[in-house]
Amino acid sequence: MTSRVVIVTGASSGIGEATAKAFGARGDRVVLVARREDRLRQLAASLPQSLPLPADLANTDEAFRIVEAVVARYGQVDVLVNNAGVGRYNWVDALQPEDIKAEVALNLVAPIMLTRAVAPVMLRRGRGVVINVSSIAGLIGTPTTSVYNATKFGLRGLTEALRRELQPQGIAVCGIYPATVEGTEFRQNRRANTGYLMPRWLRLSTAQVAQAIVTLADRPRPFVVLPRIFRVAILLNALAPGLIDRLAARMVRSKRTH
Numbered sequence: 001m002t003s004r005v006v007i008v009t010g011a012s013s014g015i016g017e018a019t020a021k022a023f024g025a026r027g028d029r030v031v032l033v034a035r036r037e038d039r040l041r042q043l044a045a046s047l048p049q050s051l052p053l054p055a056d057l058a059n060t061d062e063a064f065r066i067v068e069a070v071v072a073r074y075g076q077v078d079v080l081v082n083n084a085g086v087g088r089y090n091w092v093d094a095l096q097p098e099d100i101k102a103e104v105a106l107n108l109v110a111p112i113m114l115t116r117a118v119a120p121v122m123l124r125r126g127r128g129v130v131i132n133v134s135s136i137a138g139l140i141g142t143p144t145t146s147v148y149n150a151t152k153f154g155l156r157g158l159t160e161a162l163r164r165e166l167q168p169q170g171i172a173v174c175g176i177y178p179a180t181v182e183g184t185e186f187r188q189n190r191r192a193n194t195g196y197l198m199p200r201w202l203r204l205s206t207a208q209v210a211q212a213i214v215t216l217a218d219r220p221r222p223f224v225v226l227p228r229i230f231r232v233a234i235l236l237n238a239l240a241p242g243l244i245d246r247l248a249a250r251m252v253r254s255k256r257t258h
């Protein structure tokens with residue numbers, strides 16, 4: 001199989017790091033994007049022909065600089081994995097305006113800008129794959145995750161629309177919707193903020209999500225939910241939202257103290 005050029009955002013930890021390693025193990029040339037340059041350089045040292053590109057994606061002007069640098073180095077982009085993201089969980093009235101703007105910028109505006117920047121490069125060759133890492137939170141809204149839900153629902157809309165817009169010209173746009181993933185910094189932050197705890201048997205490893213992303217790059221599909229059993233929750237939320245409302249209300253009454 002030929003070596004692809006793959007951009008992975010959020011490659012300095014968690015799912016992004018595991019994904020970069022999984023593409024690297026396949027012999028792909030991986031572009032590693034995140035803010036922590038030391039982490040990217042350390043990872044790049046173990047991935048031949050990879051390129052560490054430190055960038056703060058909350059500054060959405062970075063998208064063009066990143067794609068320009070990749071094209072200058074490799075002349076093409078085969079796969080873009082929009083993975084970098086944060087989730088600041090809290091009651092909506094406790095969220096800080098600056099944090100809200102930064103979360104929307106990173107989780108939603110950055111993938112839009114990166115896809116916009118990469119599209120002409122892929123369109124010229126008539127092929128490419130864009131993989132957006134959304135979340136179950138892109139399908140089901142829950143208390144204390146409102147802004148995160150808004151960004152991940154937004155990413156799902158972007159994915160669906162661009163799939164229909166770009167597919168006819170050879171570019172696949174896929175969404176992946178994982179539930180709880182262990183071994184990430186996101187998980188550590190999340191536990192500090194809220195009381196949600198997923199039973200162990202339902203939690204995913206970063207390697208499982210990374211493998212699913214590599215499989216999507218090989219054989220694009222519109223929509224992957226992990227673990228698959230969460231399709232039941234999605235169906236329930238669509239068919240009986242009142243039931244989920246009642247469960248959520250019980251959680252709010254037990255946890256909200258002010």
Ligand SMILES: NC(=O)c1ccc[n+]([C@@H]2O[C@H](COP(=O)([O-])OP(=O)(O)OC[C@H]3O[C@@H](n4cnc5c(N)ncnc54)[C@H](OP(=O)(O)O)[C@@H]3O)[C@@H](O)[C@H]2O)c1
Pocket residue numbers: 009010011012013014015016033034035036039055056057058059083084085086087106133134135136177178179180181182183184185186187
């Ligand atoms: N963990 C879960 O349970 C779970 C479940 C479903 C979906 N997801 C999604 O999976 C994706 C990856 O998260 P993760 O779980 O692997 O968490 P993570 O370990 O916290 O990784 C987040 C990555 O995003 C990067 N990042 C954060 N702010 C950035 C910024 N301003 N500019 C550039 N990069 C930035 C971080 O690197 P730097 O700090 O070095 O910039 C890091 O590499 C996110 O989109 C998240 O929403 C996670």
